[in-house]
Amino acid sequence: MKYAYALCLLFVFYTSCKGQNKTNLPSDSVKSESQDVTTSYGPDRITRTIKQDRKGNIWMATFGGIFRYDGKSFTNVTDKVSPARFFSILEDRKGNFWFSTVGSGVYYYDGKTFQNFTTRDGLANNQVIDIYEDKTGTIWFGTLSGASRYDGKTFRNYRMNEGQNFTTKEKNDNDVNSIIEDKTGKFWIATRGDACLFDGKTVTVLTHDGQPFTNVRTIIEDKKGNIWLAGSDGLWRYDGRVFTNITRNFVGYVHEDRKGNIWTTSEASLGWILSRYDAKTLSSLKPMVTEINPNEGKMLFGILEDDKGNIWFGADGVYRYDGKTITDFKK
Incomplete structure (x- = not known):
């Protein structure tokens, strides 16, 4: 090594x-x-983690409870x-x-x-x-x-x-x-x-x-077996031999989508941003990156790609990005 x-x-x-x-x-x-509380709108508090279950429901861990989204409505399953x-x-x-x-x-x-x-x-x-x-x-x-x-x-x-x-x-x-x-x-x-x-x-x-x-906040292993570390030292990739730095900005969460692109939520000069590192360029020292400033600089948290290819991310609520527009599910 x-x-x-x-x-x-x-x-x-x-x-x-x-x-x-x-x-x-x-x-x-x-x-x-207890009796579930179901609404047409999502959480409006800090949302740390977003996951999709085997049935296709989207689950959110928030500072206001655990929410489940079935594609039509949100249910706070822990409200009671x-x-x-x-x-x-x-x-x-x-x-x-x-x-x-x-x-x-x-x-x-x-x-x-x-x-x-x-x-x-x-x-x-x-x-x-x-x-x-x-x-x-x-x-x-x-x-x-x-x-x-x-x-x-x-x-x-x-x-x-x-x-x-x-x-x-x-x-x-x-x-x-x-x-x-x-x-x-x-x-x-x-x-x-x-x-x-x-x-x-x-x-x-x-x-x-x-x-x-x-102060590493997230570690994942991608489809090729590379290890990604995100935290105070930025974003790093380990290929089994060496660590390669991708960015020195603080990175909170990292996620790989089905195409092999790497998504992060991180701090930048404009505030917090959602970034996508292109899969075809990840082997280079400076991968191609697309940066999105979705929430006026507010802190961003966990990331999920759903089974339709949409990117969900947490902030002061939950948001969905379809590649063109961002949907805010708050009331």
Whole structure:
């Protein structure tokens, strides 16, 4: 490899005293589905994550609840369940949903009932930023106290910097923003501190130009197996040998569409922009980029391409871009 990894020891593994052997949640953590609130307009608060389920519905994690869009109307499925600010969404391989919150842990939703997992059940922290399902069906949660791994019965929690040989020692090093498992089975961990690679035994701090990647917000693997890192150091692509910088601007979210184009939400001189990097030029040092300023400089968040090729993105609500026009779904 043409870059250096700073080696360190395995994640510090710790077991939560509460809930480690639980297989069932307390009865007060299980809530029946309430009457849904359905409207013709979408959320009007911060929308962090947008996903499409296997039935074609669009789901949105917002600071005003979890919304589902069926192509005609929006339903706030958590309106009567929790007042929490929701951050992330996962539809697992069984078709069930996981919703993360800032302060209330995570909710499991089977389409009829909700179950709330918190620190009392073994979760590392009730502020959960990311949710990921690995190849074995294990669910991972990125929290403000490290990563939690849930096998369907118990939680196992990992901290990122407990006395380890990391470059930075800030108090938020344990904040885990994003987790993915690549095609080789290695886990890429994005934190507010140093980004790391975890092979199941050891942790490796990721570096560029001799410096660690810090405050990485999103990591994805594209169809060709390239790894993309987005955060305070900008947007970077790893091709298995070297890291290549695409932009130095802060990038919050990154997404690959079906044509192989890379989309980002990032900060620029005009404020926050939605960018599309052309798939045919990604191998060059300066890929062709189209920049869209859709929301008068306001902060932008998660990105989704739906099954019709439209690009959805979150901001102070949810927006859809069809390649020509942007639709605002707020009231």
